[in-house]
Amino acid sequence: MDLSLEVLQQKLNNSSDVIYRKIYCQDELITIVGIENMIDGTKLSQYIIEPLLNYNKPISDVETLCRESILANPASEVSSIEEAFEHLSSGCVLLFFTSYTEVIHCNVAGFAKRSIDIPTSEATVKGPREGFSEDIQDNLSLIRRRLKTSDIKAEKFKLGKKSLTSCYMLYIEGTAPAEVVKYVREKIEDVAISRDYIFYSNNIEESLKAKGTAFDTVGYSEKPDICAQKISEGRIIMLVDGSSNAAIVPYFFNDSFQVTDDYTMNKYMANTARFLRFISFWAATLAPGIYIALVTHHFRLIPTILLFKLAMYRAVVPVPTIIELIIMIGFFQILREAAVRLPQPMGSTLSIIGALILGDAAVASGLASQITVVVVGITSICSYLVPKLYIAIFYWNTLIVILSALLGLPGFYTGFVMLIAHMADLNTVGYPYANPIATRSVLKYQDLIYRGTLNEIGNPIFLDKGSENE
Template identity: 30%
Template sequence: MTDGRKSKTSRIRKARPLSPKKLSATEPSASPGAREDETPSGGGANQAFVDPFQRLIEEKGTRTELRTREFYLRGTNIRAVLLFLNELADSKMINEHVLKPLLINFRLSDEADGANMPSNLLDIIKDRFLTVNDVIKVAVSDVSSHIFHGNAALWIEGADEVLVINTKNKKSRKFAEPLTEALVRGPRLGFNESLQDNLAILRQQVANPNLSVITKHVGQRTKKELAIVYFAGIVNEDLLQEVERRIDNMIELDDIPESGYIEQLIEENHMTLFPQLQSTERPDRIVAALLEGRVVILLDGTPFALIAPVTFAMLLQSPEDYYERWIPGSLIRLLRYFAAFLTIFLPSIYIAFVSFHQGLIPTTLAISIAATREGVPFPSIIESFVMEIAIEILREAGLRLPKPVGQTVGLVGGLVIGEAAVQAGIVSPIMVIVVSLTAISSFVIPQYAGGISMRVLRFGAMICAGVLGLFGVIFYFLILSIHLVKLKSFGVPYVSPAAPIYLSDWKDFVLRLPQKMMTRRPKMLFTQDEIRLRSPTKRK
């Protein structure tokens, strides 16, 4: 197809009969497209012949890269037309595995010729000649959906069905290290944008037939491929059905460009800051989730897969917790919980103590805070709001800029503006410490979506603290707890195993106990097979 573009218009025209003699004489080495142009027009001898692709070509042909290739099966007068999309179909594959067998090796076992064509000719071609793994028979009317995925369609004269041959040649990026979930220790592999590639990685890592995939097409106009992956024999069937039902009942958008769309369309509560599905580009995380009995949704065109259901604890987990030994793993996890708490509540607690309850902090500290705040013209709530918003602006600016520039922004913003603001007496140095500690704490949260929600929650806590002091902070904590308790992700309470309590799941909650002790899958998921770890003697 190298010269496809040049000969486009000429090949689009239909029904240019070739004499079988001529065809068998041509060499396969020449590209089919080029050869077709060289062949002299057969005049109007076979004008009655109309192939079923004609209408499609007439509708779309001039504005797409649709190509047809007409030929006769070797040694017969049976005409065949191959239809494919130039950019997507793999021309090498079409040449080698479709045209070559049919033009050079084709031979009917009995003395069939064009006159008495066997009725099951399509099956014979499919079963004996096409050296392609995936060939299906479809009705002519369904062809277009397959063609535009990169498949080739083969029509044989007289047949009322069409063979769709898998000649997809998808372009995809190389696998790279996952950027959003960096680890010190652990696999460096991250998903790419191709669903096939991503499924291949999963298959490669889980060599088990129970790893099951349900494929669907989403997006009314783009028909993107979506895969629901689960581990049969472990997953809770109700959960699986619920995921499937929600995806089937999704609103039909024109396009689903990213898995974030799916997340928003199938979550149960839209009025919450907390993600109800976890997005990840790490295959190891997906595999772990599958083996815990969760359901994974992969979408073609994005490296981010979705895990359902998700709990609050998962926002603060990193695969590294399991790769490192359990003591550092547990300690780091505790640190993250602490950091999450600081992210939400540190500025508000500072505000509460400084503006309302100076008596509750040690006298010397109170005095030193008061000294640094001397000359600051704003109440601490305004002061902290200004600083927190400034740091959010800095963060956003650094995020969207090219990497080297982004770092400069961080440096300029963080050091220069912070220092200058303190010098100018607009904010107190302690406020700068509080704000930067909060910002750094928020970076500790391993999930970006989780980090965002906590950053936003911080502002609510600050308002409550500014109005009602410590009572406001407690009130905010209360409201937040109620919200979290009422929240569910695919029917699983969001803050389980804390509420409702599943004591056995606490082995992998705020602490990460030794692998030996985690003998069961999470109880909250009600898996089919609860036992995860069997003792070596029982294995035989």
């Protein structure tokens, strides 16, 4: 459809927030169209209206007029009605001329947006504290400010056939594997035309994630310093307008245990904290299964004194141990979800006080024994140390608990082997998810459980061509 003022007015006839301003530049009538509350009135006046009103040369063509008078950037031509709507929704104004067919758009955006703030999900003790907002241009500038290299590429896409949500794919040319860049680009292009409206980065993430797993094979972060570091390692970052999280690929199992403080604090403190995260993951995943296997099938392996105490605690509980354990795990999951959904100050209070009250009430009512509350409490606390693996921990410890309740230690071993096999089978955009674990490359990797000195940490292991499959 040809773009004209009449066509645009017909399309926007029921939109009361669209404003029309008519001015004369010499003898040429110019109509300025914009959306109220999305444009900055001061910018519009200073950069467009005043220069046009003060223009005193004969108008030869629109291009010359815009180049010599309009101060807003960019001042370029619009060719279609769809493009016009896109610019209007981005805070631009359109300039229609009576004597010329060209339509010009100028950026005078001034809509409300959240300022750069401290991210709540990735707290740090020592290091940068600024986080992404919902404005993609602000987020892009935060990353570019840290990577002052001409090799960084920012490819732009439009997601949704009607929403036209902006998306950037960022990578360093020559560092990011070319085959991964091509694969991710094709996936984004497929997602872009798959629906009319796309608003979240998760639409892209789901197209890149491994299927049938609770483990995230696509990472995410709210911190520009983390994203800049990942890009420098050869990863690919995806930003979507309206989302305060950036998607990261490739994303490995080991990445879930790394935080900013690992690289900004003392090496020994960082190694201790990282070791605790690894131990906490396995404790949260395996502890309930070991407990149910020993108590239900292999109580002879429990020391006699502890066994008598367990029997005494269990004497007042009317349900089998497996039911007791699942009920308590369910209660703690409900409590955790409630803490997340409530306002932050109230949520943190609920998570602490609620756990104490719930545990005490469960024991007092005979619904659960003290040792079960302790096991479930340890499991929950340990899962807090690795929040990015929380969902995987929940599903896998539940599966291992069920197998252990049915078969005892053989069931526990079966669940553990299934977990290891599942992780070994996963891949993230073509690379093994468990990389570099179980490869010869792990012997020279200085950033796994043990973090070497920062000067010892070289290129990420997945950039060593051919080594990941050795």
